[in-house]
Amino acid sequence: MNGLHRKRQMAGISRDDDELVGLYEVAEMAGVSRTVVSNWRNRDQRFPAPIADLKSGPVFRVAQIRRYLKRRKTHMAHVVSTINLKGGVGKTTTTFALAEILSGEYGKRVLCVDLDPQTNLTTVLIGEEAWSKLNKEGHTLATLFRDALRPEGEPPKFDLEKTLQRGISSVREVHRVDLLPSSLDLIDVQDRLGTMSSGKFFANNPTDLLRKAIKPVLDNYDYVLVDCPPNLGIVTLNGLRISDGYIIPTIPDVLSTYGIPQIQRRVREFASNIGEDIAEIGIVITKYRAASTVHNTTISRLEEDPNLPVVMESFIPEADRIAASAEFAERGTLRQKYGYQGQFNAFNALTKEFMKLVEESV
Ligand SMILES: Nc1ncnc2c1ncn2[C@@H]1O[C@H](COP(=O)(O)OP(=O)(O)OP(=O)(O)O)[C@@H](O)[C@H]1O
Numbered sequence: 001m002n003g004l005h006r007k008r009q010m011a012g013i014s015r016d017d018d019e020l021v022g023l024y025e026v027a028e029m030a031g032v033s034r035t036v037v038s039n040w041r042n043r044d045q046r047f048p049a050p051i052a053d054l055k056s057g058p059v060f061r062v063a064q065i066r067r068y069l070k071r072r073k074t075h076m077a078h079v080v081s082t083i084n085l086k087g088g089v090g091k092t093t094t095t096f097a098l099a100e101i102l103s104g105e106y107g108k109r110v111l112c113v114d115l116d117p118q119t120n121l122t123t124v125l126i127g128e129e130a131w132s133k134l135n136k137e138g139h140t141l142a143t144l145f146r147d148a149l150r151p152e153g154e155p156p157k158f159d160l161e162k163t164l165q166r167g168i169s170s171v172r173e174v175h176r177v178d179l180l181p182s183s184l185d186l187i188d189v190q191d192r193l194g195t196m197s198s199g200k201f202f203a204n205n206p207t208d209l210l211r212k213a214i215k216p217v218l219d220n221y222d223y224v225l226v227d228c229p230p231n232l233g234i235v236t237l238n239g240l241r242i243s244d245g246y247i248i249p250t251i252p253d254v255l256s257t258y259g260i261p262q263i264q265r266r267v268r269e270f271a272s273n274i275g276e277d278i279a280e281i282g283i284v285i286t287k288y289r290a291a292s293t294v295h296n297t298t299i300s301r302l303e304e305d306p307n308l309p310v311v312m313e314s315f316i317p318e319a320d321r322i323a324a325s326a327e328f329a330e331r332g333t334l335r336q337k338y339g340y341q342g343q344f345n346a347f348n349a350l351t352k353e354f355m356k357l358v359e360e361s362v
């Protein structure tokens with residue numbers, strides 16, 4: 001070993017700049033998992049092109065990888081969708097509580113994406129009045145999807161800057177939650193998207209509209225949380241298209257948990273079609289009643305089934321205070337909003353667990 005090489009090793013730089021490395025070594029250099037590197041390759045146009053594509057996988061020149069890692073400072077948003085085919089199981093409540101706690105307690109920059117035409121996440125976060133104004137001006141995600149259906153030659157109307165609502169929480173200690181609002185008009189747009197089956201529209205890939213539109217801002221965030229409607233239609237697939245993983249909130253009863261294997265199967269199929277990994281992050285138990293036999297036996301059944309995603313340890317209790325948190329109103333602290341009798345603590349514990357699982361799995 002020559003002197004220069006030894007010095008480099010001592011400085012922790014053991015690779016020569018013109019050495020060739022595979023994806024495994026890139027992950028090692030960046031200190032992240034292989035999946036993260038695959039995501040960078042798929043999402044980030046700045047990721048270097050391989051020098052060669054060998055049977056064992058692509059190889060890259062170390063100098064280029066190093067330059068790339070420096071430029072991106074290894075920062076990337078974690079994108080997570082909230083899904084369940086059953087309605088009213090706490091998807092939206094889980095999404096906004098995670099968003100506000102990630103920001104208020106942990107200083108994370110969070111983007112909420114409301115893909116549900118019911119606009120619940122939007123009105124919880126900015127109120128009816130602000131939503132109504134944005135909707136009149138066309139500054140919602142309905143405009144993005146409507147653009148895909150416009151006649152040839154007509155200019156697109158979606159304006160990311162005007163649609164993105166920054167720093168919107170009504171809780172004083174929450175500073176860094178942004179929102180891409182939804183619209184009731186999305187119901188109609190979703191139906192029309194579903195009936196378009198050929199031509200220019202499908203050449204545009206109908207599940208890639210959201211990804212293309214928000215790419216410029218995505219990595220400004222630590223977490224992007226996507227609230228999906230209770231179906232797996234084209235709009236939901238747009239959310240999954242940008243997601244590294246998903247969570248399934250569920251009330252622990254027979255009917256609410258019935259569709260979980262179907263969600264897993266459909267998401268897996270979609271992920272394989274687009275050549276991405278979409279991790280099953282976990283099942284979130286919502287509206288939990290400790291005295292309910294059905295709730296407890298359902299949770300045991302979910303925990304024991306090796307084919308289901310892991311059941312997250314922090315259960316969210318059923319509580320009036322949590323139901324009231326959906327009301328748009330000024331509040332000083334997160335504890336005031338979610339409740340002092342253990343409700344805030346349950347969400348806070350869930351948030352910690354969520355961050356750990358997300359960072360491990362995506
Ligand atoms: N832990 C809880 N305790 C009591 N009420 C709750 C709790 N979580 C949610 N709720 C209430 O239950 C209702 C449904 O919750 P939420 O809107 O979060 O569910 P959802 O799955 O998003 O519904 P949808 O399928 O309609 O989008 C709301 O009125 C909400 O305020």
Ligand SMILES: [Mg+2]
Nearest residue numbers: 091092116120
């Ligand atoms: Mg909802």
